[in-house]
Amino acid sequence: MTLPDKWERAKLGDLLQVISGFAFKSGEYQDRGHFLIRIGNVQDSKINLNNPRFVSLSTATSRFELAAGDILTSLTGNIGRVARVEEAHLPAALNQRVAKLQPATSLSEDGYLYRFLSSAAFREPLSSHGQGAAQQNVSSNVIEDIFIPLPPLAEQRRIVVKLDAMTARLARARAALNRVPVLAERLRVTGLERAFEGRLFPDADGGRLGWKTVAFEEAGEIASNLVPPTSILKLPHIAPNHIRSGRPVLLPFQTIAEDGVISGKHRFYAGQLIYSKIRPYLRKVVLVNFEGGCSADMYPINPRCDARYLMYWMLSPQFTWLATRQEGRTVLPKINQNALNAIPTPLAPTAMQKRIAAALDAIFARADRLEAEAARAIAMLDRLEAAILAKAFRGELVPQDPNDEPASVLLDRIRAECVAVPKPKRGRRPAPVA
Numbered sequence: 001m002t003l004p005d006k007w008e009r010a011k012l013g014d015l016l017q018v019i020s021g022f023a024f025k026s027g028e029y030q031d032r033g034h035f036l037i038r039i040g041n042v043q044d045s046k047i048n049l050n051n052p053r054f055v056s057l058s059t060a061t062s063r064f065e066l067a068a069g070d071i072l073t074s075l076t077g078n079i080g081r082v083a084r085v086e087e088a089h090l091p092a093a094l095n096q097r098v099a100k101l102q103p104a105t106s107l108s109e110d111g112y113l114y115r116f117l118s119s120a121a122f123r124e125p126l127s128s129h130g131q132g133a134a135q136q137n138v139s140s141n142v143i144e145d146i147f148i149p150l151p152p153l154a155e156q157r158r159i160v161v162k163l164d165a166m167t168a169r170l171a172r173a174r175a176a177l178n179r180v181p182v183l184a185e186r187l188r189v190t191g192l193e194r195a196f197e198g199r200l201f202p203d204a205d206g207g208r209l210g211w212k213t214v215a216f217e218e219a220g221e222i223a224s225n226l227v228p229p230t231s232i233l234k235l236p237h238i239a240p241n242h243i244r245s246g247r248p249v250l251l252p253f254q255t256i257a258e259d260g261v262i263s264g265k266h267r268f269y270a271g272q273l274i275y276s277k278i279r280p281y282l283r284k285v286v287l288v289n290f291e292g293g294c295s296a297d298m299y300p301i302n303p304r305c306d307a308r309y310l311m312y313w314m315l316s317p318q319f320t321w322l323a324t325r326q327e328g329r330t331v332l333p334k335i336n337q338n339a340l341n342a343i344p345t346p347l348a349p350t351a352m353q354k355r356i357a358a359a360l361d362a363i364f365a366r367a368d369r370l371e372a373e374a375a376r377a378i379a380m381l382d383r384l385e386a387a388i389l390a391k392a393f394r395g396e397l398v399p400q401d402p403n404d405e406p407a408s409v410l411l412d413r414i415r416a417e418c419v420a421v422p423k424p425k426r427g428r429r430p431a432p433v434a
Contacts, residue, residue, distance in 0.1 A: 013144030236292035265293035
């Protein structure tokens with residue numbers, strides 16, 4: 001890659017020190033003290049506080065204390081994740097297999113460097129050197145050998161200002177797009193509510209005229225049919241985890257044989273509804289067009305009205321509220337056959353059932369399209385952000401200024417600083433006193 005005038009191609013080891021963490025033992029964990037930042041706490045662009053561990057620092061380990069603004073990266077597992085330490089994380093200490101990337105003082109500002117470390121330009125070459133079968137590992141030497149395109153310090157500042165403005169706009173766009181799934185689900189739920197309250201259509205015959213309320217067993221028959229798995233080995237196997245919560249959608253599944261099923265399963269047939277009786281609040285029901293075997297925690301149901309109308313009723317907030325009121329008070333909530341059969345069910349005239357089902361099909365399809373379009377837009381934003389960063393590292397994001405001090409002069413200052421200040425020792429445990 002040809003760099004702009006006054007830029008330099010430098011190794012990260014020329015700009016920063018890689019300081020490995022200390023091998024604190026689990027027996028040293030305490031209820032309070034310094035928050036020990038371990039591999040799992042370092043995520044992309046953030047430090048999470050999940051499953052926190054605390055340690056006390058001694059004279060020998062005090063150099064592993066962290067400060068706000070410190071840049072950390074993971075050396076094991078999902079290597080190359082980079083994040084900053086914030087005030088909220090302090091006091092904190094650096095654990096083994098996490099490294100602090102400490103920029104040279106002469107760099108003065110690390111905004112451009114941090115942007116590079118947070119990008120694919122850093123992570124991809126780092127990952128390519130990962131070693132280990134079960135878990136990837138990388139040494140600090142690999143980090144030091146990665147090249148970075150280095151602009152003059154003044155241009156670094158201009159690049160960071162421009163990136164901050166552009167990424168803020170991207171963040172606002174992402175925030176808006178991330179709300180789409182919530183809005184799409186609200187669209188589905190509102191449609192279901194209105195449908196079974198007779199308010200889905202504005203015309204006169206869209207009310208509850210001609211409707212009646214019946215027990216669920218009059219609208220659908222629970223068709224329990226337990227069979228040994230050996231009799232249906234080649235048929236599909238459907239369990240509660242194969243149905244999407246709140247959607248009449250099947251997730252990928254395998255056959256009875258492929259899943260190694262050993263217990264009895266309900267035989268089901270095309271045209272039946274499959275309903276998960278455990279955790280009714282998860283709203284798991286689907287209409288199948290094939291035969292197979294389903295978990296004993298599910299009910300095959302023969303519709304005695306329009307099948308899709310009944311399916312949507314079982315997805316509705318009204319049905320879910322009634323079902324959760326009837327669930328057994330056990331460790332694993334579930335609804336039994338008697339309770340399900342007794343649930344009051346609004347039954348519209350046959351023509352209206354079909355009309356409601358068709359309208360809900362359209363509402364669910366529209367919500368699905370909104371979510372898919374939002375997901376595509378988010379993916380485009382990710383590609384756009386990557387393209388913007390690539391332009392920044394090629395020197396194409398902001399104009400060059402002939403009056404800028406060349407990056408070579410900056411590098412000379414940093415190298416002089418490194419000669420004056422020796423590298424810190426690795427994070428080894430002190431040898432025991434004889």
